[in-house]
Amino acid sequence: AQSVTQLDSQVPVFEEAPVELRCxxxxxxxxxxxxxxxxxxxxxxxxxxxxxxxxxxxxxxxxEAEFNKSQTSFHLRKPSVHISDTAEYFCAVKETGGFKTIFxxxxxxxxxx
Amino acid sequence: xxxxxQSPSNKVTEKGKDVELRCDPISGHTALYWYRQSLGQGLExxxxxxxxxxxxxxxxxxxxxxxxxxxxxxxxxxxxRTQQEDSAVYLCASSARLDSTDTQYFGPGTRLTxx
Numbered sequence: 001a002q003s004v005t006q007l008d009s010q011v012p013v014f015e016e017a018p019v020e021l022r023c024x025x026x027x028x029x030x031x032x033x034x035x036x037x038x039x040x041x042x043x044x045x046x047x048x049x050x051x052x053x054x055x056x057x058x059x060x061x062x063x064e065a066e067f068n069k070s071q072t073s074f075h076l077r078k079p080s081v082h083i084s085d086t087a088e089y090f091c092a093v094k095e096t097g098g099f100k101t102i103f104x105x106x107x108x109x110x111x112x113x
Numbered sequence: 114x115x116x117x118x119q120s121p122s123n124k125v126t127e128k129g130k131d132v133e134l135r136c137d138p139i140s141g142h143t144a145l146y147w148y149r150q151s152l153g154q155g156l157e158x159x160x161x162x163x164x165x166x167x168x169x170x171x172x173x174x175x176x177x178x179x180x181x182x183x184x185x186x187x188x189x190x191x192x193x194r195t196q197q198e199d200s201a202v203y204l205c206a207s208s209a210r211l212d213s214t215d216t217q218y219f220g221p222g223t224r225l226t227x228x
Contacts, residue, residue, distance in 0.1 A: 004155070006155075009153075032213060032214060042221075043116075043117075043219045043221045043222065044206075045218075045219065049216075051214050090155060094213050097213055098213050099144075099161050099211055099213060100158050100161070100169075100172070101146075101156075101158060101217070103148075103156040103158075104155050105153070105154055105155040106155055
């Protein structure tokens, strides 16, 4: 069985500062990894995903995440955040070939002016 | 095109009553998923459909929960004899095909409150 741990429930940060949202997973089989974002009063949407190939994946709005197999981590980073990045971020894992997505508890990112 | 829609957006019910939650997936999407999001917790996977078939129902929390999908489109999640611990946001998602790499598109959710 897989599990996902998001180490920080809330991360407050000032605008234009860098941020890292941590995610660790546990699985006995190979997995795909995802970050989803939920903006205030909006539905959950995919931010980025790692399926195979390059371990560094990027989103269109400047976020990136790196798959680290040895540390079983998939931390999300952004070098300079904006007010509009305020949202809840969920890390998720899915067994390759499987259909059940396991989500972490979420990290609430709050960007302050 | 239109995204995933869910109804009602909010539902308040009394303990012991039955409720039905509806999900309309994106047109043409063959796979459909139900999740539950309780306060302060991540999303809990409940069930998935490939077409009208649900091969694995082990994620449903109890036998009070059931789900069906008809015509390969609309799905309903039914909770019988609701309990206070059923209070949560119930999310539905769909994907073009049942494939572990495929992107899931989520609906806005139904917030269920059991008094």
